[in-house]
Amino acid sequence: MKLLVERDGPVQLLSETLQETELLASDAVNTKLNFWLLPALPDWNCWQLCSGKETFSVRPDSREIVLPADLGPEAFCYVLRVASDGILLDRGSIPLHCAAVIAAGQQVFLFAEPGGGKSYFADMLCKIFQGAVLIGDDHVVVGGCITGNRVRRLRGAKREMLGYARNEGSVMQQIPAKKIGIVLGCTGARCAPVSSVQRRRELICRASGGKYLLQDPMFQGKRYQIDEIFGCAKKEQYQIKLLDFAAGFDSFFSVSGSFEEIGWYLKEIIDPERR
Structure with a gap:
């Protein structure tokens, strides 16, 4: 899955599998993720969401957010909220x-x-x-x-x-x-x-x-x-x-x-x- 952040445009979550498509269609994701990443990420870069079995980390140098594997909608939103809040903090804002x-x-x-x-x-x-x-x-x-x-x-x-x-x-x-x-x-x-x-x-x-x-x-x-x-x-x-x-x-x-x-x-x- 990718986070595509276009200049003067909204953040887009791009799914690459059927499971990711179903996840992004869930009520939890549509309710919680409509804005969180918009102010958090530079508006001209694309971030990659990677799945790692025993990993959760944010890597600004490679523009990756590594997610724990097989997250449900609520946990998926929670992970991205933690990640975006940390990036926001680095950019001078306070979540x-x-x-x-x-x-x-x-x-x-x-x-x-x-x-x-x-x-x-x-x-x-x-x-x-x-x-x-x-x-x-x-x-x-x-x-x-x-x-x-x-x-x-x-x-x-x-x-x-x-x-x-x-x-x-x-x-x-x-x-x-x-x-x-x-x-x-x-x-x-x-x-x-x-x-x-x-x-x-x-x-x-x-x-x-x-x-x-x-x-x-x-x-x-x-x-x-x-x-x-x-x-x-x-x-x-x-x-x-x-x-x-x-x-x-x-x-x-x-x-x-x-x-x-x-x-x-x-x-x-x-x-x-x-x-």
Whole structure:
């Protein structure tokens, strides 16, 4: 399989076997991989996806991403997310497992563990604030602009699948200067400001903000070391980048409570005049 990245064009995943064709046609791949590699790879090069029985590595010098063998759709997406996030980091951007919304003229980043309400509250903010734009609800990349996953899965109250929707503002060219960070579901105070940069980074990491470059991935019973995958100290590089990112917020809060309480806190944090 090949990744073809054309100048001024989208990333194309080119299959070479029937198995690869079926993999690329799966809902998981179509939902998750529609944007991830677009900002990650140089826009004039072709990368080769290679399968290796006991290998997962990224080789920029030969433009290869070596995948563990016989991956299913979810694992395939996860592998490419790890790989693209690492490449993004080398290019000066920071990939995050979070939701991002432009609301009331501010950048709002929502961090939470899986199932913690990122998508729900991102949607809620877009409904409350006129002109709000949902950048992404799961995977966000911050660089010269904010980029987010273009397609999101819609779930019901019991997390059952309802369908898919597009995030209209997946790429924003003009970014408001003010930036607010909010970690959902924290224990302790219901709504507390966090001034310490170290504590902010700790909360982001705990809420899976650094999920794909701080945790060593496991596929089919084998664990792969992040630093070995990239051939460098990627975890340390990402920790340093996260610290810089955490320092850049105008305000940062940890919020807990019922979904109704959290919704009320978010409205007050973003626009105190709405209380």
